[in-house]
Amino acid sequence: MITDHQIEIRVRYSETDAMGFLHHANYLKYFEIGRTELFRTQGGSYRRMEELGLFLVVTKVQVRYRRPARYDDLLTLHTRIARTTTVRLDHSYQLFRGDELLAEADSTLACVDRQGTLQMIPEDLVALTQEPRA
Secondary structure, three states: OOOEEEEEEEOOHHHEOOOOEEOHHHHHHHHHHHHHHHHHHHOOOHHHHHHOOOEEEEEEEEEEEOOOOEOOOEEEEEEEEEEEOOOEEEEEEEEEEOOEEEEEEEEEEEEEOOOOOEOOOOOOHHHHHOOOOO
16 A cells, blocks of 8 residues: 655645745644645545545644745645554645645544444455446
């Protein structure tokens, strides 16, 4: 199974603050993009998973901001599955501008049903959530 993924993201003007820096809250959006694209690369689909009544919810996130990103910077986000258990996924992230590390983060996601009750992650989550073929 693929456990690492890399994606390029360009900072848009609407994502910056009054100082022209990428607003701190938008880093979390980038990390979500990284998780989603990693899952898609594995062959999984969050849409299909939700249709099956399973959801991955963020229970913890920690970000270490090192240097600011600015409007129009081309960034590279590395997303990695750091640990899995029967009910949670831990991801780690590194955001770069070229070779310069801008931010590092870790997140924990728990698997829940529609009522928010903790669920075991299906052993073959990726196969289960693949889009049905026509």
